[in-house]
Amino acid sequence: MERRSDRTEKRRKPRERRDGSRRSRGSRDSRGALDSRDAYGVRSKKKRRKKKRRSSEPRIRQIVNRWWDRLLDVADKRSFSQGASEYEANQTMRDYVLNTIGLAAWGALFPILSIIATQLAGAEHAGMFSMAFTTATLLLYIGNYGVRTYQVSDIDEADSFASYQVQRVLTVVLMLVVGWLWCAIKGYDQEMSLITWGAFGFRAVDALADVYEGRLQQMGKLYLSGVSQAVRSVAGVIMFTLLLLVTRNLVVASIGMAIVAVASFFLLTLPLALLETPKSRSVDRVEIIELFVECFPSFAALFLFALIETVPKFAMEGVLPYESQVYFNAIYFPAQSILMIVGFVYKPQLVRIASVWADKSKRARFDLIVFAMLGVSAAVTAVMLFGFGLVGVWLNGVMYGVDFEPYRMAQYLMIVAGGLSAAIDFLYQVITVLRRQAQATLTYLAAFVFVCLASVVLVRMVGFDGAVYSYLSVMVALFAMLGVQYALMRLKR
Numbered sequence: 001m002e003r004r005s006d007r008t009e010k011r012r013k014p015r016e017r018r019d020g021s022r023r024s025r026g027s028r029d030s031r032g033a034l035d036s037r038d039a040y041g042v043r044s045k046k047k048r049r050k051k052k053r054r055s056s057e058p059r060i061r062q063i064v065n066r067w068w069d070r071l072l073d074v075a076d077k078r079s080f081s082q083g084a085s086e087y088e089a090n091q092t093m094r095d096y097v098l099n100t101i102g103l104a105a106w107g108a109l110f111p112i113l114s115i116i117a118t119q120l121a122g123a124e125h126a127g128m129f130s131m132a133f134t135t136a137t138l139l140l141y142i143g144n145y146g147v148r149t150y151q152v153s154d155i156d157e158a159d160s161f162a163s164y165q166v167q168r169v170l171t172v173v174l175m176l177v178v179g180w181l182w183c184a185i186k187g188y189d190q191e192m193s194l195i196t197w198g199a200f201g202f203r204a205v206d207a208l209a210d211v212y213e214g215r216l217q218q219m220g221k222l223y224l225s226g227v228s229q230a231v232r233s234v235a236g237v238i239m240f241t242l243l244l245l246v247t248r249n250l251v252v253a254s255i256g257m258a259i260v261a262v263a264s265f266f267l268l269t270l271p272l273a274l275l276e277t278p279k280s281r282s283v284d285r286v287e288i289i290e291l292f293v294e295c296f297p298s299f300a301a302l303f304l305f306a307l308i309e310t311v312p313k314f315a316m317e318g319v320l321p322y323e324s325q326v327y328f329n330a331i332y333f334p335a336q337s338i339l340m341i342v343g344f345v346y347k348p349q350l351v352r353i354a355s356v357w358a359d360k361s362k363r364a365r366f367d368l369i370v371f372a373m374l375g376v377s378a379a380v381t382a383v384m385l386f387g388f389g390l391v392g393v394w395l396n397g398v399m400y401g402v403d404f405e406p407y408r409m410a411q412y413l414m415i416v417a418g419g420l421s422a423a424i425d426f427l428y429q430v431i432t433v434l435r436r437q438a439q440a441t442l443t444y445l446a447a448f449v450f451v452c453l454a455s456v457v458l459v460r461m462v463g464f465d466g467a468v469y470s471y472l473s474v475m476v477a478l479f480a481m482l483g484v485q486y487a488l489m490r491l492k493r
Helices: 004-012 045-055 059-077 092-121 123-144 148-152 161-186 190-218 222-247 250-276 285-316 323-358 360-400 405-433 437-462 464-492
Strands: none
Touching: 059 250, 092 123, 092 222, 092 250, 092 323, 092 360, 123 161, 123 190, 123 250, 123 285, 123 323, 148 190, 148 285, 148 405, 161 190, 161 285, 190 222, 190 250, 222 250, 285 323, 285 405, 285 437, 285 464, 323 360, 323 405, 323 464, 360 405, 360 464, 405 437, 405 464, 437 464
């Protein structure tokens, strides 16, 4: 019978490999990694503690550290083409969630900045900032040039991404030139000019980043586009708030916001798009010209639509005090949120919508999508009206620190106009998919002439309410005209 001491001795013998060799304490395995067990196969407590610390590292920190490693690797190799893509494409849930977060951060940027400026700098100075940011947002349409929908629906890459990039640089330069001319014509003082240029700088980065975020969407990685938008917007709000809190100077806060946007572009947006999408073929001058020509109708229509929304604000400038801009923007933001919410639903699906239209056997399904989205716009508008009827007006007063009760009816009218605006935006995207942007441009031009006349007359006659009336009336007219246009296009096809 085997002795107990012999059995104990056998258990203490080091474990043997299949080839008969013994693994020694602290030896390395076949891949050269240090083994974490001792000579008797017992895992070291010290190693276990290290592994636990590594696994408990916050997920965000891991992502940030990994991203810095990739940037350093790119800097070391001096090339983006050598980097390997690490994020998967066609992640529908991620697309919806992260793109929604990005759009929400981008859309909430102006309202949050306005609230912060009102609380820390007063209503009059906040009105100045609101006017500057409104102008910068209008110029953003020049920078974007209506290319985004055209780009993401370019499924076969008829135009190279390099051509899209060069075309975007040219439009951003044009945007800044127009901004300089605007400041010269308006004759702003030094303070207003610097605040305006801070807003111009931030929106110029927005325009430049849009083509790279469009590339990510085109390659099925819309969620990364949402991350880029969210980081830029949140960083801008944080920098603006900190600088305004410390200095109480809107000039410093506005310029600081532009600087942090530039940093986010070079540290995140640009490398993310180049590392996570295929390398583009070289620039083609013919393609650049083609982009300007093909997207001009889209640009003209979108720019005119932005002008239509902005004209009432311009009509108030010089006639009403700057604080009126704060009140108008405050009741306009809920209307804008309807546009954003509806955009959350359909914009991630623009590529799929284009694919449905390309298949002639699915035209009935295409019409169903259009009617469903118009129904979504109406439903969101109804919910918004109900919410603001209960607490919305009171909440505006709390956030801005001023009384909004006299503007209750104006708020309701603006929400209705916002629902129409969301439907108009969707109809225009549909018309772009149909490649009939030129026809919509004439409709926008007619609406622009109407709103200019209505705004000037009504603002001078009834003041603040005149701006609201003119905005609502032009949205009604524009929705009716685009709806008729879409119906006629479908009957012909």
